[in-house]
Amino acid sequence: MIEFAREELKLEEALELMNKHVARWFSSRFSDLTPPQRLALKPIKEGRSTLISSPTGTGKTLSAFLMVISALFDLAEQGELEDEIYCLYVSPLRALSNDIYRNLSEPLSEIRRLAGDGVPEVRHLVRTGDTPSSVRQRMLRKPPHILITTPESLAIMLSTPKFRERLRSIRWVIVDEIHSLCENKRGVHLTLSLERLADLKGENPVRIGLSATIHPLEEVAKFLVGYDDSGEPRDCIIVDTSFVKKKDLLVTCPVEDLVHTPAQVVTDRMYRMLAALIKKHRTTLVFTNTRSGTERVVFHLKKLLAEEQSVIREDEIGAHHSSLSREVRLDVEERLKNGELKAVVSSTSLELGIDIGYIDLVAQLGSPKSVTRCLQRVGRSGHRLHDTVKGRLICADRDDLVECTVMVREAYANRLDRARIPRNCLDVLAQHIVGMAVVRKWSVEEAYRLVRRSYCYRNLPREKFEEVLRFLSGGYQTLEKFKVYGKIWYDPEEGVFGRRGKYARVIYTLNVGTIPDQVAVKVYTESKRYIGKLEEEFLERLMPGDRFVLGGKVYEFISARGLKAKVKPAYDMKPTVPSWFSEMLPLSFDLANQVREFRAKVMEKIARGEGEEPIVRWIASCGADEKAARAVYRYIRLQYMFQKAMGAKAPEYPDILVENYVDEQGRRHLIFHTLFGRKANDALSRAYAYLLGRQIRRNIGVAVSDNGFSLIIPAEVEFSWSFIRELTSENIRSILRRAVEKTELMARRFRHVAARSLMILRNYKGHEISVSRQQISARKLLEVCREIDGFPVVEETFREILEDYMDVESAEQVLRKIDSGEWRYIIMPESSVPSPFAHNIVLIGLSDVILMEDKRAMLERLHAKVMEALRKAGAEVAA
């Protein structure tokens, strides 16, 4: 059963539960328990699995370790502490592993000092991918009592014969930063490792999960503990102290009028505002949403501070993001901890729980796109229990401003977005099956049962499981004789599988993990200046003369050789090819719905003539300052006026506005104001594009944003709106499969899935393999595999795109409302001006293209065009 912990321990009661030396140490260090400790110590002492959700700085890590350390000292005192691993600590970050190692060293040595020399030492060690093999060997001979590791290293240990034996003794497993794992395949991968560990041991160890703010905790708890064989979730106690800290959040805007103030002025004021905040606080953590944004902000801040001859020195401002080298990042973290920095600008890399010392303000530039992320980020401030978390959200974009206003309101109300945990990922499954097969022979039934104990596979159909076995054993061949590529041996008649060949273990060990290699093409200018990286599939689509966006700037493609591309700057030009890859975080579906309602509500107030001042005050009451509230009001009012001027019946909530805008270049944009977040819009837009394309037999351009999407076609092409009615909640999945199967996205994701499924190896027989050496494009691989019915690697690619990359479930939810007539599309007459709400969608340009024309029709049309162009050129020459 999953239950919330209710019983709060008093300090004396807690000390009673502890080993006496541990209790003495605790009393010498702390005057009281923290909220999570009050709730968590007892269930952990009783050996119950526990999920602890609490902000940083609330003694969360110690709540997990305290009773474990206490039990270990009990054993040590009784002379029963063996040379065995008792506790396994798994964290997603190597850096965090080292932090934890250091943070445990002190209590362990101090408690031992208190206990006296008669009590043996409790040892702890780190094992990650960085650990040298000599150290690993030593660990085998004399294992630590507490082993600190990463999900990938755990998976490797589980498949290494000698190390595996050492894992049988584990009694406690602590999973840290579970909120950063449960929404991606790394987390899925970990759940299977935990089940393999439980299977190896013969009983399920106590699982302790640590999480920052996340929702819903019941699901995360099930994710942590898994299911038993009767299909019931295993027991888990939830300790929820997510909201113990007070909040001080405010949305601010550099100017009152974002519509008419020139962009340069807005940006300039924004940096001044940020600089003023930094000056007023001791240490400020600034979050941007992109890595390129991080660099830009640091650059402008430093420039501004120099101009102002500020007391803040340039070297008191630092940048921290994942593209920076490890040394640079460590240096910044160190200086932060020592209080040597006034401000650090980061994208996502400092979201996770690396210890960064005292932060008194978090400034967020632009929208963090979800209430949960907003709280996780501002939660980095006020690192002590009784501090208030303080966040300032600075927005210079109108849509961001509206979004953040609603977000802060929701944050104050403690209403979080739902986390989405991936299910039935066949690639991760395939990897684990190989890992399982290399250690012993399995009956299919037994292995299937094990896999279904994981939260992420509890509904996995047996056929899917067997298809993966068939794939891994080299099935799907035309000739039975060619079983060369099999990684496992599988006998479907007997229902057993096991290891095949001497390379299987090496392949598994060298290719374990779920983070895809970003096969990057390096981009240089003609003068050999390095610009950045592109993905292989994108490069494949480029032709000389194409213009595209990289790192926020436009470049023209000249040529490519191998994995190097040559470009020249075309900063003032518009891009000609869509760049769907985007670093931008998607707006969550739940928050998007709130924003949609909020916009409608403000519009309603305007329509009722409530007057500017009362409405501005109402907006401000959500958690925005006056300038911000006024900017929000003006933006929504402008849309209201526009809709009124259009003469058509204005949509009323929950109606959805659809515009028909023709631009100066003769392109028609069908703009759908589906404010449901980008992931749902990714799904809706492609499905509608496919249906429209089928109707007019042309390729369709698509632009997608959080607030809506646009379908782009030549203005002269006749079309009918009937395509809208063809899409329903019933058929969207099958339509989407057809819509994405030829896209660049599909090829790219297929490459990642194939790598996770061990169909494409990064490292084979000890050689690192570069993609250029693999001699085949992902697109071609996909073409071959797509012809094979039910091929798991292709099926998983479709699943990943529809369910993880896009959000087909939310799209279905929207379509059900539309199917039932509860929500309607209100189509506006053709216009040569897009509405204010549509501006950001039009500005995107192109996100993707849905291929509808068949290859031959396109050939025929382009051939006619080329011949026409030649005739014209010829005529001019003749004249």
Add this chain to the structure above:
Amino acid sequence: MSRIARGLKLIGDTEALMIEELDTLLIADLHIGYEQALEKSGVFLPRSQYPKLKRRILELLEDVKPRRLLIAGDVKHEFGEATAQEWLETLDLLDTLLERAKLTVVRGNHDNYLIPILKRKGIPLLDPVLAEEGYLIAHGHKPIPESRADVAIIAHEHPVLALRDEVGVKQRYRCLLKGRYEGRLLIVLPALSPLASGTEVNTTPRESFLSPDLAKAELREFEAIVQLSGKSYTFPLSALMPREP
């Protein structure tokens, strides 16, 4: 099928060339067993290509019923010595084709280990070229030798035409190249292999071409011909290549 020059017809969906005077159907670059080569670089693809390839060649033979089938090099992909099992597809193909037509092979850069097998089956192997009736047919990995032939035909390059439409879609089409080079007509055959990658003839810089002759030829003066569903389209490359700096 369409006539692309006197006595020459493009067959299928840009797949083969019929030389009428020689009553010969010409195909090239089959690269059987490409999957196996991929395995060496860590890519494990189910083998499903061969039956399709075989069926397609038989259909082409059925359509034109030539006296002779000529393969202009690279029948099997692998360079190295392969086990008997790995030759199964190649042996099966040679046996099947021998039942339908006279078979001749021009040696390609991948064909070293094929030689003993061809010998055993009595299939003539021409190295480096086949020269008959004013036609010179070579694989193309080495410079075309001196000759008085009017028409030179090579393969090896796997030519592909890249086209881009108004909304930014890029499609690649297998094509045949045709143009004047060193005083004669030069034809570059499309590759029959569905897996082996090709050269985008209108976007690739000259120095990146594989065939030494194509690296020297004035490709702007060439035409790329694509044939699909019985209709053929000729594209003057000058209209599709970026201006030279």
